Amino acid sequence: MNKKFLSAILFGALMVTSTGTFVSCKDYDDDIKNLQEQIDKKAALTDLTTQVSAMQAALDAAKTSATDALAKAEEAKKAAEATGSDITDIQKTIDSLMTKIKSLEDATIDVEALKAELKQTIADSIKDADIDGLKKKVEDQLTVVKSLAGGYLTMVTEIDLWYKGGQDANLNPIVLNFSNVTEQDNKFGPKDEITFTKGKDVPTDAEVIVRVVPANAELTPEMISLINGLGEDITDQVTTTSVERYSELLTKSRATTETGLWKVKFNLPKYDKDAFAKIAEKDAKDILYALAVNDITVDATETETAVAHTAVSDYAVTLNYAQGKSAAMLNFAVNGTEIADIHNRYAHAGEADGITTPSTSTIEDYIWSGDAATAIDGDKTNVTAKSGQTKGNDDRQDQPSLNVEVGKAFSVEILSTDVDGTKVTPRAFYVTLDRTHAVESNPSEINAWESYKVEGLNTLVDKASKLSLTIPADAAKGDYIGFRVYAVNYDGTLVDPDGRAFYVYVAEQTTSATASVMFKPDTHLDENGVWTSDKGAITATGWTAATEAKLVKIYDSADSKKTDINSKLGNLTLEDNFVLYKGNAEKTFAAAADETNRTELAKYTKIAIKDVVMNKLEDGKTYVAVINMINASANNTVVETVTVSFTKVLPTFPTSVEPFTNVLVDNTLKIYPKNFADDAKTTAIYDIDNVWHGVDQYTLFAQTNVTKENPATVTYISTDVDAEESTTDNKPAFKAPAEIMKTDNKAYGTKYPMLVSYDYGNVTTTDTDKDKDALTYWTNGTAFNLVFGNYVDDCTITWIGSAPTLTYPGVAEAVDFIKLSAIKITDWYKYTTPSLINNFNGYAEKIEVALLTGTDYKRVNEYYTPSIEGEFVTGKDSEGNDIKEAVIKLTSNVTSSQGTDTPTKIQLTITDIYGGTVVKVFDPFTMKFQN
Numbered sequence: 009m010n011k012k013f014l015s016a017i018l019f020g021a022l023m024v025t026s027t028g029t030f031v032s033c034k035d036y037d038d039d040i041k042n043l044q045e046q047i048d049k050k051a052a053l054t055d056l057t058t059q060v061s062a063m064q065a066a067l068d069a070a071k072t073s074a075t076d077a078l079a080k081a082e083e084a085k086k087a088a089e090a091t092g093s094d095i096t097d098i099q100k101t102i103d104s105l106m107t108k109i110k111s112l113e114d115a116t117i118d119v120e121a122l123k124a125e126l127k128q129t130i131a132d133s134i135k136d137a138d139i140d141g142l143k144k145k146v147e148d149q150l151t152v153v154k155s156l157a158g159g160y161l162t163m164v165t166e167i168d169l170w171y172k173g174g175q176d177a178n179l180n181p182i183v184l185n186f187s188n189v190t191e192q193d194n195k196f197g198p199k200d201e202i203t204f205t206k207g208k209d210v211p212t213d214a215e216v217i218v219r220v221v222p223a224n225a226e227l228t229p230e231m232i233s234l235i236n237g238l239g240e241d242i243t244d245q246v247t248t249t250s251v252e253r254y255s256e257l258l259t260k261s262r263a264t265t266e267t268g269l270w271k272v273k274f275n276l277p278k279y280d281k282d283a284f285a286k287i288a289e290k291d292a293k294d295i296l297y298a299l300a301v302n303d304i305t306v307d308a309t310e311t312e313t314a315v316a317h318t319a320v321s322d323y324a325v326t327l328n329y330a331q332g333k334s335a336a337m338l339n340f341a342v343n344g345t346e347i348a349d350i351h352n353r354y355a356h357a358g359e360a361d362g363i364t365t366p367s368t369s370t371i372e373d374y375i376w377s378g379d380a381a382t383a384i385d386g387d388k389t390n391v392t393a394k395s396g397q398t399k400g401n402d403d404r405q406d407q408p409s410l411n412v413e414v415g416k417a418f419s420v421e422i423l424s425t426d427v428d429g430t431k432v433t434p435r436a437f438y439v440t441l442d443r444t445h446a447v448e449s450n451p452s453e454i455n456a457w458e459s460y461k462v463e464g465l466n467t468l469v470d471k472a473s474k475l476s477l478t479i480p481a482d483a484a485k486g487d488y489i490g491f492r493v494y495a496v497n498y499d500g501t502l503v504d505p506d507g508r509a510f511y512v513y514v515a516e517q518t519t520s521a522t523a524s525v526m527f528k529p530d531t532h533l534d535e536n537g538v539w540t541s542d543k544g545a546i547t548a549t550g551w552t553a554a555t556e557a558k559l560v561k562i563y564d565s566a567d568s569k570k571t572d573i574n575s576k577l578g579n580l581t582l583e584d585n586f587v588l589y590k591g592n593a594e595k596t597f598a599a600a601a602d603e604t605n606r607t608e609l610a611k612y613t614k615i616a617i618k619d620v621v622m623n624k625l626e627d628g629k630t631y632v633a634v635i636n637m638i639n640a641s642a643n644n645t646v647v648e649t650v651t652v653s654f655t656k657v658l659p660t661f662p663t664s665v666e667p668f669t670n671v672l673v674d675n676t677l678k679i680y681p682k683n684f685a686d687d688a689k690t691t692a693i694y695d696i697d698n699v700w701h702g703v704d705q706y707t708l709f710a711q712t713n714v715t716k717e718n719p720a721t722v723t724y725i726s727t728d729v730d731a732e733e734s735t736t737d738n739k740p741a742f743k744a745p746a747e748i749m750k751t752d753n754k755a756y757g758t759k760y761p762m763l764v765s766y767d768y769g770n771v772t773t774t775d776t777d778k779d780k781d782a783l784t785y786w787t788n789g790t791a792f793n794l795v796f797g798n799y800v801d802d803c804t805i806t807w808i809g810s811a812p813t814l815t816y817p818g819v820a821e822a823v824d825f826i827k828l829s830a831i832k833i834t835d836w837y838k839y840t841t842p843s844l845i846n847n848f849n850g851y852a853e854k855i856e857v858a859l860l861t862g863t864d865y866k867r868v869n870e871y872y873t874p875s876i877e878g879e880f881v882t883g884k885d886s887e888g889n890d891i892k893e894a895v896i897k898l899t900s901n902v903t904s905s906q907g908t909d910t911p912t913k914i915q916l917t918i919t920d921i922y923g924g925t926v927v928k929v930f931d932p933f934t935m936k937f938q939n
Contacts, residue, residue, distance in 0.1 A: 550648025
C-alpha cells in the first residue's frame with residue numbers, strides 16, 4: 009500500500025471519533041455566514057480571555073500589595089504593643105487588610121474558573137458558544153475586580169520595544185539619534201506665527217515605538233525613563249518630551265482600537281560632548297538602555313504603602329548624537345501618494361489629455377542649489393530655476409492629478425528626507441492654494457478655487473506631520489485645484505524655497521460594491537488543480553460612468569497593511585479569473601468594462617472567481633480583491649470600488665461515497681468472499697462495489713488498528729477508474745487470507761476496524777501527514793467493523809415438515825433413500841437456494857454425509873451407508889418413465905436382526921472453498937425395525 013495513503017488513513021483513524029464528517033446541504037451563503045459567525049465568535053472569545061487575564065493580573069498585584077501592607081501593619085502592631093501604645097487603629101487596618109485579602113482570594117478563584125470556562129469553550133465548539141452569556145459573566149466579574157483592584161487593571165505590566173523598518177531584520181538595537189540645531193533669523197507661517205532667533209540652540213526629538221500591556225493602559229511622559237543595566241536612569245540629561253498613541257499600522261476601520269502601541273519622544277535639552285559620551289559609551293562600546301515605566305498606584309486601604317510598579321523593556325536602545333541637519337528637499341504625501349507621483353503645472357495648465365495651454369513655463373518653481381536657506385538671495389544664486397533643473401526635480405507635469413471627493417477629507421503628511429544618511433523631518437508646514445499657477449481664464453480660476461472654501465488651508469502645523477484638507481463645495485466637482493505646501497526646518501531655514509505644488513481632481517463620490525464567494529472543491533485535484541468559486545451576489549452601480557476596470561490588489565483580510573499578495577495566488581486577472589453572470593450568461597470583468605451597453609451591465613448580478621489554483625490559497629484564509637471601476641475621461645477617477653472577499657473552505661467527505669442502505673448492522677459489515685487472488689485459493693477477494701457506492705480511484709479503505717506488532721490482515725485493492733459500481737472486476741476490493749474464514753481458525757469472526765477516506769489531492773496548503781511531500785488532503789468518511797463470514801457456516805438445515813420414518817429392510821445391500829426435497833437448507837438471507845447439489849451456492853468444494861446413532865449419536869453408519877445422488881430413480885410416472893430425484897441414498901449394512909425404533913441424525917461434513925471444514929448435524933429421523 010502506498011505509504012502516504014496509509015499514513016494519512018491512520019492519522020484519520022485516530023481522529024475519527026472526534027472529527028466525524030458531516031455534510032451540509034446548505035447554500036454557500038449560509039456557509040459564508042456560518043464561517044463569519046465563527047470568526048466573530050473566536051475574536052470575541054479572544055477578547056474576553058484577554059480581559060479575564062487582565063483581571064487575574066490585577067488581582068495578583070493587588071493581593072501582593074495588600075499582603076505586603078499587612079506584614080508592615082503587623083510589624084507596627086508588635087512595636088506598639090512593646091511600648092504599650094494604643095493599637096486600636098492599627099488593628100482596624102489589619103482587619104481591613106485581612107478581609108480584603110480574603111476577598112481577593114475569593115475573586116481569584118472565580119476569575120480562574122471563568123478563565124477555565126472560556127478555555128473549555130474554545131476547545132469544545134466555538135460555533136456553539138454562548139457569547140452573550142459569557143460576556144455577562146465577564147462584565148459581572150469585572151465589576152467585582154474593579155471594586156477590589158481597579159487601579160491595577162490599567163497598570164502597565166509589560167513594555168516591549170516595537171522594532172520597525174530596517175531595525176527588525178536582525179533585531180539590531182534601536183538608536184535614539186539626538187541632535188541640536190542653531191536657529192537663524194526668520195519668521196514662518198501663514199501669519200508668521202513662528203519666530204526663529206539667530207544663535208538659539210534648539211534640541212530635536214528622537215523617538216521610539218513601544219507596546220505596553222494591558223493595551224488600554226495610559227502613558228504620560230512622567231512615567232517613562234531610560235535606564236541602563238545597573239538600573240540607573242539618565243533623566244537628568246535625557247528628558248521624555250511626549251507620548252502619543254501610535255496608529256500608523258492600523259487600517260481605517262480599526263483606527264480607534266487600543267493596540268498598546270505608543271510613540272515616545274526624547275530630547276537632549278543641552279548637549280555637552282563629554283557628558284553625553286559618559287552616558288552613550290563605555291570602553292568604546294555602546295551602552296544599552298531599556299525603557300522603564302513607573303506606574304504609581306495608590307490603594308484606598310493602603311494610603312501609607314503606595315506601590316511603585318516598574319515595567320522594563322529589553323535592553324536594546326543606544327544613544328547617538330549628530331549635529332542637527334536641515335532638509336533642502338520637501339517630501340510629502342497626499343492620501344498616501346508621494347509628491348513625486350502627483351501632477352503640478354510645471355510647463356502648462358492643461359490637465360486634460362492633449363491640452364497644453366495656457367503655458368506656465370515662465371512661472372518659476374525653484375529648488376535649492378545647495379543648503380537650505382531662510383530666503384532666496386536677491387541674485388538668486390542659492391536656487392536653481394526651471395531651466396537648470398533636470399527631469400525629476402520638480403517637473404511632475406506628466407503625473408496624474410490626485411482624485412479627491414467633495415466632503416471627504418484628504419491628508420497632507422510631511423515625510424522625512426535623507427540628509428547624509430540622517431533622516432530629517434521639518435518642524436512645521438502649512439498649505440495654500442497654488443495661486444501663482446492659477447492661470448486658466450485668469451483671474452476666474454483662483455476666484456473659483458477660493459469660492460470652494462477649502463477647509464484646513466493656511467493652518468500652521470507645528471511639530472506634527474499631518475494636516476487634513478476638505479473641499480466642502482459641490483460646485484468643485486469636476487474641477488482641478490492646485491495647492492502649495494510650505495515647510496520650515498528646526499533652524500528656521502525653508503525646506504523648499506517657494507514650496508511645492510500638487511493638484512487634485514474633485515470627483516463624484518466613489519460608490520462601493522461588495523461580494524463574497526467561497527471555493528469549496530468537491531472532487532480530487534491534481535497538482536496545480538484549479539477550481540471555480542460559487543457565485544456571490546453583487547450590485548455594481550458604477551458601470552454607467554466607468555470606462556474601464558482595474559484590479560488594484562489582493563490582500564489577506566488579516567493584514568492590517570493590506571499588502572498586495574496576488575503574485576502568491578498565481579496573478580489573478582480581470583481578463584481570466586473574475587467573471588460576472590446574468591443568469592447563466594457569463595462575461596469576464598474586463599469584458600464587462602469594455603461593454604458599450606452600460607445599462608445592460610446592471611443585469612449582471614452575480615460574480616465568481618474561476619480557475620484558481622487551490623493549493624495557492626491558504627486553508628480557511630479570507631482574501632480580499634479590490635477592483636476599481638475607472639472613468640478615464642475624468643482624470644481616471646475611481647467611480648466605484650468593488651471588493652470581493654473569497655475563502656477556500658476545505659471539502660468534507662463526499663456524500664457520493666457511502667455504504668448501501670442498511671448494509672451495516674450495528675456498524676458492522678459482514679461479507680462472504682467467493683473469489684480468490686490466486687489459483688491456490690490462499691487469498692480471498694471481495695468486490696466492494698457489492699456494498700458501497702461511489703468508490704473511485706481516490707477512495708481508500710484501510711484497517712485502522714495496524715501496528716508494527718499487529719500488521720494489517722485486511723488490505724485494499726484500489727480501482728484506477730472513476731466510480732462505476734462493477735461487481736465483477738474485483739476492483740475495488742477487500743483482500744484477506746482465506747484461512748481467517750475457516751471456522752476452526754482463531755481469527756474467525758474477528759471484527760476488523762476499518763475507515764474509508766477520500767483523497768482530494770492538491771487542495772490544501774497544510775502538510776497534514778508531515779512528510780514534506782505533495783500537499784494532499786484527505787477526509788474521513790465512515791468508520792465501521794468488517795467481518796469475513798463463512799457462507800456455509802451461516803446456513804441452517806431443517807426438515808420440511810416432519811422428519812421422515814424409514815423401515816430397516818432386514819438384509820444387507822438393500823437400498824432406500826431420503827429425498828433432498830424433504831430437507832430445507834436456508835442461508836443467512838433466509839433464501840432456500842443453497843443445496844447439497846449446488847454445493848451451497850458454490851461455497852462448498854466437497855460434501856460428505858454420515859448417519860449418527862446411539863445414545864450420544866457417536867456411532868457412525870451403523871445400519872446404512874449414505875451417499876448423495878443427484879439423479880436417483882425414485883419411481884415411475886403415469887407413463888411408466890423413471891422419476892429421477894436428488895436423494896440421500898441409503899445402502900443397508902447388516903443382515904436381519906430385531907430391534908426397536910432408532911433415532912438417526914444426518915451429519916454433513918462440508919469442505920468449504922477456503923479449505924476449511926464445516927459440520928452440520930440436523931434433527932433426527934426415525935428408523936424402524938417393523939412397519
